[in-house]
Amino acid sequence: MTELTLEVAQKLLAAQPFSLLVGARVTAFGDGGATLELDIRTELQQQNGFLHGGVLADNAITFAGGSALGPDVLTGGFTISYLRPAQGAILRAGAKVAHAGRRQATCTCELTTIDDAGTPTLCAIAQGTVITR
């Protein structure tokens, strides 16, 4: 198994066409966690001005799980509760492993928006399960 480092995680994300489409980047990886970010742009918005935060949460959970289980993983499922509109400059999904076995990891994820002054606002919470393929 390739050991997953921030560099390898960034290459994995860069190999995801959908992540390129939404402009996601890995900004932290390791120690049972992963942080993904994207710049909030007009074309990521819904008609009501909100963003599809679920995409980034799903991805961050997969990467956090991969930090415990290795690169060949999938998100088996996840739950997200939206708390506030995702408005600001940056959307950040910080995921952490709550528990990892050999074949499955359960992760939590906090979605925050960062405004131009750098102030974070929690906008969604999620939890999900990552499984080896």
Next chain:
Amino acid sequence: MTELTLEVAQKLLAAQPFSLLVGARVTAFGDGGATLELDIRTELQQQNGFLHGGVLADNAITFAGGSALGPDVLTGGFTISYLRPAQGAILRAGAKVAHAGRRQATCTCELTTIDDAGTPTLCAIAQGTVITR
């Protein structure tokens, strides 16, 4: 409140930059349900060849909720369980209202892929809550 018809639903979706980005379309709307579809294209895939089905499920749940509550709604949260890789020609998210009150609707959603021969395969199930704004 504008009554929601398939035509209005299609206009609402067309006003979502993110839906344009992923190429989602509303193919059925009304009677407590909504069906969204997208053509499975390379740029929607993840590194493992799977698709971000969560996006379409989230959207279909919002539209199904809107069929009961009116157009000014948001998904408050949802849960998705991925069953199989989303591979094929078309990804379809069929959402139905299980129960609607005045301010909240709870919906279920089945994600299926349709192959070139038109055969559907269930690839994820979801449930979520839609709230008026």
Next chain:
Amino acid sequence: MTELTLEVAQKLLAAQPFSLLVGARVTAFGDGGATLELDIRTELQQQNGFLHGGVLADNAITFAGGSALGPDVLTGGFTISYLRPAQGAILRAGAKVAHAGRRQATCTCELTTIDDAGTPTLCAIAQGTVITR
């Protein structure tokens, strides 16, 4: 592996002290599904007159998963949305397998209450994952 029949399922449930405590019974089992019921009694209620439907849904999902995977299973997690108060004579949890692999099954569950006239009312929907131990 012991083949699971309605009779075996009833014995398994009878061996669960907690199920005895709440008075749950298996009323249907097999063909990728399981139905559990309990009589709605005062001591199962919360202060607001509602019932802890989550218990029965969790159990029904486990049994439905067991119908596909065999008896040595656990619910790995589940999601429940409460729609209406669980008031009536009987609480019924009907769970079905949406997809089963070798080690994991994903199930949906509808919780209904049955009043004295036998009329069912949907009061919660759930979905969950069952895994082999």
Next chain:
Amino acid sequence: MTELTLEVAQKLLAAQPFSLLVGARVTAFGDGGATLELDIRTELQQQNGFLHGGVLADNAITFAGGSALGPDVLTGGFTISYLRPAQGAILRAGAKVAHAGRRQATCTCELTTIDDAGTPTLCAIAQGTVITR
């Protein structure tokens, strides 16, 4: 609205027949959180020796939500991921409010078991939504 204090929360729980049945107690309340505990007893177990942790998590989420919204609340739905068997002397559900509006609060909950030496082990994580009635 009655202000909710630990004392009031304990009276509310004592008025829940089901909570009496399982022997749940409120051990902390306020500041956007609530902790419920129960002694792990044989009659709360399932056939496999595990405990129905969902009950306590559901209850703790309701109380945490009530700490923000007032006493007249219900859990609208919740998601739980079981991580490890709930074995030990005490099962503790610690719930916190992640976000509260006027009519809805979203909470997270950690379920831990405490063994005879007082060592806590995380055995499940949950998140749920509490709504005013």
